[in-house]
Amino acid sequence: MSKQITVVDGPHSAILGIGSYRPSRVVDNAEMCTMIDSSDEWIRQRTGIIERRWATDDETLMVMALGAARKALDHAGLQGSDLDAVIVSTVSHLTQFPAIAPQIATELGATDAAAYDILAACAGFCYGLAQADGLIRNGSATRVLVIGAEKLSEQLDKTDRTTAFLFGDGAGAAVVGPSDEPGIGPVVWGSDGAAKDVIRLTRHWDEPGDEPPYIHMDGQPVFRWASTTVAKKTLEMLARAGLTVDDLDVFIPHQANDRIIDAMIRTLKMPEHVTVARDISHMGNTSAASIPLAIEAMFERGEVKSGQLALIVGFGAGLVYAGQIIRLP
Numbered sequence: 437m438s439k440q441i442t443v444v445d446g447p448h449s450a451i452l453g454i455g456s457y458r459p460s461r462v463v464d465n466a467e468m469c470t471m472i473d474s475s476d477e478w479i480r481q482r483t484g485i486i487e488r489r490w491a492t493d494d495e496t497l498m499v500m501a502l503g504a505a506r507k508a509l510d511h512a513g514l515q516g517s518d519l520d521a522v523i524v525s526t527v528s529h530l531t532q533f534p535a536i537a538p539q540i541a542t543e544l545g546a547t548d549a550a551a552y553d554i555l556a557a558c559a560g561f562c563y564g565l566a567q568a569d570g571l572i573r574n575g576s577a578t579r580v581l582v583i584g585a586e587k588l589s590e591q592l593d594k595t596d597r598t599t600a601f602l603f604g605d606g607a608g609a610a611v612v613g614p615s616d617e618p619g620i621g622p623v624v625w626g627s628d629g630a631a632k633d634v635i636r637l638t639r640h641w642d643e644p645g646d647e648p649p650y651i652h653m654d655g656q657p658v659f660r661w662a663s664t665t666v667a668k669k670t671l672e673m674l675a676r677a678g679l680t681v682d683d684l685d686v687f688i689p690h691q692a693n694d695r696i697i698d699a700m701i702r703t704l705k706m707p708e709h710v711t712v713a714r715d716i717s718h719m720g721n722t723s724a725a726s727i728p729l730a731i732e733a734m735f736e737r738g739e740v741k742s743g744q745l746a747l748i749v750g751f752g753a754g755l756v757y758a759g760q761i762i763r764l765p
């Protein structure tokens with residue numbers, strides 16, 4: 437037999453630092469209703485959204501991603517040069533290739549870091565975290581930056597009452613590194629490509645049209661899938677980590693709709709002591725950025741503490757979902 441390949445097991449991994457970028461422009465429901473036929477009452481009751489942020493022209497995807505990344509590095513007490521991989525999850529990098537991750541790595545001084553984009557929509561942060569954990573545990577990387585960044589306002593038809601009020605912009609980032617104890621649980625993830633049309637762009641970029649392609653969503657089937665199929669998967673996320681819902685301190689689902697969060701709480705029979713993220717009220721749905729944005733908001737408001745156990749779960753276009761247990765940095 438030929439010689440065997442050497443594989444060196446790495447350590448456990450954990451999130452060492454978290455950071456976010458919230459665009460400066462706040463768009464409240466009153467302003468929203470100058471663009472679509474709706475009402476503040478309807479939007480609040482059906483989604484929980486009070487306001488969202490839409491980035492200005494200067495707040496590019498790169499500016500927002502770098503803002504979040506630098507805060508996460510500061511929080512971890514590290515510099516860009518300490519990173520050996522940068523993973524960016526986004527559906528908003530409209531150039532498609534080259535990926536934005538290498539440019540971000542270079543700006544951060546992460547010279548020669550592995551860098552790539554992933555496209556897993558609103559599940560993207562959890563997908564990226566699973567990859568970072570795997571890279572560290574199999575010895576392929578030591579410190580990995582995971583960014584979720586979105587400028588969805590560029591892909592919205594601002595007159596479409598089925599989508600315009602839902603989506604917002606922002607970025608969140610996590611630095612993942614070695615740890616004595618497991619800080620990231622096994623991922624539970626999956627997909628359903630048969631439902632590809634329920635959240636999609638209105639047309640291909642090279643198909644003729646006066647307007648750019650916009651986000652289209654059939655809200656009800658997505659709502660039902662998230663509230664039933666994905667909600668049940670959250671139980672597996674706990675079981676795979678050897679935990680029960682009583683062990684949880686924090687629940688941070690993708691911020692898509694307050695009523696989906698409520699359905700998940702019912703499925704999990706969530707105990708009263710668990711703190712639940714409700715960042716959707718001020719940020720809307722920011723896709724891959726929503727979970728890290730919500731984590732940082734909870735830290736800023738003093739709702740969570742370092743070392744607590746949190747269940748995170750993302751779901752969206754593909755359809756795709758992913759989630760795991762994390763220990764907060």
Ligand code: UT7
Pocket residue numbers: 472473474475478479482483558597598601602635654655656658659662692693696721723751752753
């Ligand atoms: O991040 C990716 C994952 N995305 C999600 O998880 C989103 C999942 N879907 C949703 O959150 C919800 O389906 C929406 C918030 C998008 C829509 O809420 P809904 O309760 O499913 O509304 P609907 O589409 O069933 O419409 C109910 C009614 C309709 O009127 P009638 O037929 O009952 O008279 C709509 O015409 O609400 C009307 N409606 C609106 N009214 C005021 C629809 N959009 C609006 C609006 N303002 N913006």
